[in-house]
Amino acid sequence: MTTLQDGRDEVLALNRLARERLVARARREGLETVGYGVVDSPLGPLWIAVGPRGVLSIHYGGEPSAHELGRIVRAYGPGLLPDARRSDPVARELDQYFAGRRKSFDVAVDLSPLTDFQRRILAATAKVGYGDVTTYARVAAKAGNQKASRAAGAALGANPIPIVIPCHRIVATDGTLGGYAGGLDAKRRLLALEGGTVPPGGWPKKRAT
Amino acid sequence: MTVLLTFGELLERHEREIFAYALRLTGDRDDADDVYQDTFLAAFRGWPPPRRGQERAWLYRIATNKVIDRARRAKRLVRVDDLRLAAPERDGVSMADLATAVKVLPEGQRAAFVLRKLQGLEYAEVARALDCSEEAARSRVAEAMKKVKEAMR
Numbered sequence: 001m002t003t004l005q006d007g008r009d010e011v012l013a014l015n016r017l018a019r020e021r022l023v024a025r026a027r028r029e030g031l032e033t034v035g036y037g038v039v040d041s042p043l044g045p046l047w048i049a050v051g052p053r054g055v056l057s058i059h060y061g062g063e064p065s066a067h068e069l070g071r072i073v074r075a076y077g078p079g080l081l082p083d084a085r086r087s088d089p090v091a092r093e094l095d096q097y098f099a100g101r102r103k104s105f106d107v108a109v110d111l112s113p114l115t116d117f118q119r120r121i122l123a124a125t126a127k128v129g130y131g132d133v134t135t136y137a138r139v140a141a142k143a144g145n146q147k148a149s150r151a152a153g154a155a156l157g158a159n160p161i162p163i164v165i166p167c168h169r170i171v172a173t174d175g176t177l178g179g180y181a182g183g184l185d186a187k188r189r190l191l192a193l194e195g196g197t198v199p200p201g202g203w204p205k206k207r208a209t
Numbered sequence: 210m211t212v213l214l215t216f217g218e219l220l221e222r223h224e225r226e227i228f229a230y231a232l233r234l235t236g237d238r239d240d241a242d243d244v245y246q247d248t249f250l251a252a253f254r255g256w257p258p259p260r261r262g263q264e265r266a267w268l269y270r271i272a273t274n275k276v277i278d279r280a281r282r283a284k285r286l287v288r289v290d291d292l293r294l295a296a297p298e299r300d301g302v303s304m305a306d307l308a309t310a311v312k313v314l315p316e317g318q319r320a321a322f323v324l325r326k327l328q329g330l331e332y333a334e335v336a337r338a339l340d341c342s343e344e345a346a347r348s349r350v351a352e353a354m355k356k357v358k359e360a361m362r
Contacts, residue, residue: 011294015224018242022249026216026250073215079216080215
């Protein structure tokens, strides 16, 4: 005997298959510009968006903010569709990273929807290696403006691709953690994953090289 | 309701009801799959939605037209098993009612019947989806109900 719930589940399963075919057609027709998916991580759900030139967004939480969507739409139009085929390669690398089996990311990132200053700050941040920690002031200096550590902090706070662009490795000059889009607990956990435990009150000054 | 910015939001917000609608109008899972895909592809191609806040009626209108287009081309075949999926008992509308509706009603009346009685749209929304007056929507639904009851006698 089929119950009503079975019927609903079957309709949902049919709907899922239909959606996969729809997204594949939209992709073939060039209607899909950006594909996204939500993955589970030890830090909670992450929303991942991938465009024609690489990863555009990794957002803490299952849903992007309107601000985040607006930024992508301004660059790539409204053609964002749920498409695991595009987000899966990123999800795989993140899984390996969280399992401690990956120390750097191979996926391409797309920083084109950002300002020139943000791009320079994030490019400098991308060079900070696994397990290393540096300060906002040093990142600002590497981006060409030593005095812009506050602006560097703001640019990192708005980092659209956390984890892959490791803004969690940037701390304040006084050794405290600074801020983090995913929350300071997430920042602590990422730093701990990469080696070493974070002392209460932040990292000691000597770590902030 | 927030403004829709992307195809994905439109899809995720409305796909389940549009798929159910397609299944109820066609009575066939393969046809429903086609109608669902054609509807959303047409919506993406026709982006942006014509009026803010009326995306739902817009999608229903596209879907209804897709079903009408298909009916012109192909003969209707109803799979009882698929109708079982499509028709949870609701507000006194049984699976038998739906099976009869799919068999005997012309597309316009069938769409009005399904939109009102199974999808649960208000008459104003039915009217927008079918591009007719609210009065016409009411009379289509009434006429459809009458025909279904007669056919089931």
